[in-house]
Amino acid sequence: MELTGRAAAGGDEAGVGDGGCGAAGWVGDIGTPEKAKRVVWTREYSRPARRRSMDKGRGGVRSRAASVQEGTRSMTSTAWIDPAASVGAGCRIGHFAVLEAGVELGPGCEIGHHAVLHGGTVLGAGCRVADHAVIGKLPARAALSAVTQEKPLPPARLGDGVIVGAHAVIYAGSRIGARAMVADFAFLREEVVVGELTIVGKGVTIENKSSIGARCKLETNAYICALSTIADGCFVAPEVCFTNDNFVGRTKERFAHHRGPTLELGARIGANATILPGLTIGADALVAAGSVVTRDVPAGRIVKGAPAADWRAVPDNQLLKNQP
Numbered sequence: 001m002e003l004t005g006r007a008a009a010g011g012d013e014a015g016v017g018d019g020g021c022g023a024a025g026w027v028g029d030i031g032t033p034e035k036a037k038r039v040v041w042t043r044e045y046s047r048p049a050r051r052r053s054m055d056k057g058r059g060g061v062r063s064r065a066a067s068v069q070e071g072t073r074s075m076t077s078t079a080w081i082d083p084a085a086s087v088g089a090g091c092r093i094g095h096f097a098v099l100e101a102g103v104e105l106g107p108g109c110e111i112g113h114h115a116v117l118h119g120g121t122v123l124g125a126g127c128r129v130a131d132h133a134v135i136g137k138l139p140a141r142a143a144l145s146a147v148t149q150e151k152p153l154p155p156a157r158l159g160d161g162v163i164v165g166a167h168a169v170i171y172a173g174s175r176i177g178a179r180a181m182v183a184d185f186a187f188l189r190e191e192v193v194v195g196e197l198t199i200v201g202k203g204v205t206i207e208n209k210s211s212i213g214a215r216c217k218l219e220t221n222a223y224i225c226a227l228s229t230i231a232d233g234c235f236v237a238p239e240v241c242f243t244n245d246n247f248v249g250r251t252k253e254r255f256a257h258h259r260g261p262t263l264e265l266g267a268r269i270g271a272n273a274t275i276l277p278g279l280t281i282g283a284d285a286l287v288a289a290g291s292v293v294t295r296d297v298p299a300g301r302i303v304k305g306a307p308a309a310d311w312r313a314v315p316d317n318q319l320l321k322n323q324p
């Protein structure tokens, strides 16, 4: 059976009607999960000559058809799928999505309209990528960038069941653990690691070379600066701001001192708090909302105020080990 990688807006090469487009908003349905067959796109061109020549005139966007193993269903999509990408059985690809060379989709992935998966990006089974998300983007170093480097990076890798929201951007060299969520408009720079089941909320920024553990919650618009480390089970409330440069953009000396905050196991940061560079928030410690943290926080203590001062112990029933 034949698969068409890109078709006219009018759907002149349908295949949509055979049940492959059941969910609203999805155009292509490649195969069925239960078959779990891998679909490897080939360089075959089998679409009408008229359509191919039209495509050539559109800045290099080309139509292509692919051969698939027997038992998969046909699909129609305006997606652009490189012949060197591989698409697992049961994947659904939205209109105008782009899958560059070397992209690998595990079985049952859903890729939204206009999503872009850059070269080599790897998605495990059952990942959901919403409209306009970009995965595997390469960084561009501005002339005055302090931390960004232009160097080869491994492709972005997403574990099984990862959810990526609309307009989220995940750079190359990032690794997202299984069943983590990266919500709408979140922004993850290169060499970011996110652990399993962690939620990266709407609009969160995680700058380069930061590491986030498993089962963390980073809430709306939190800012995690470059070179930060967050252990498992941490909570970062909305609008929290991490910092990594005490020289505030001046002197060459600052390059030797860039260091983001470290959150130890189960640490929590209240809304709109600011954490100064290189500080450690101890295990299970809590920073009160709006605090400015200027000193390390001992494990299990609550600090509050600006500058944040020690207040009291975190109640036992709030310790990570006492959670269900």
Ligand SMILES: CC(C)(COP(=O)(O)OP(=O)(O)OC[C@H]1O[C@@H](n2cnc3c(N)ncnc32)[C@H](O)[C@@H]1OP(=O)(O)O)[C@@H](O)C(=O)NCCC(=O)NCCS
Residues within 6 Å of the ligand: 237, 238, 269, 270, 271, 272, 287, 288, 289, 290, 291, 302, 304, 305
């Ligand atoms: C730290 C915190 C848990 C303390 O709450 P609490 O135990 O109910 O404390 P209280 O409201 O009884 O306040 C106790 C004292 O601390 C002060 N205080 C409370 N929160 C403060 C804060 N964020 N910064 C400075 N002082 C604070 C109070 O003014 C009060 O002072 P007083 O005794 O002189 O009158 C709470 O203030 C906080 O920061 N919660 C975080 C909320 C948040 O960000 N959630 C994230 C998910 S949305």
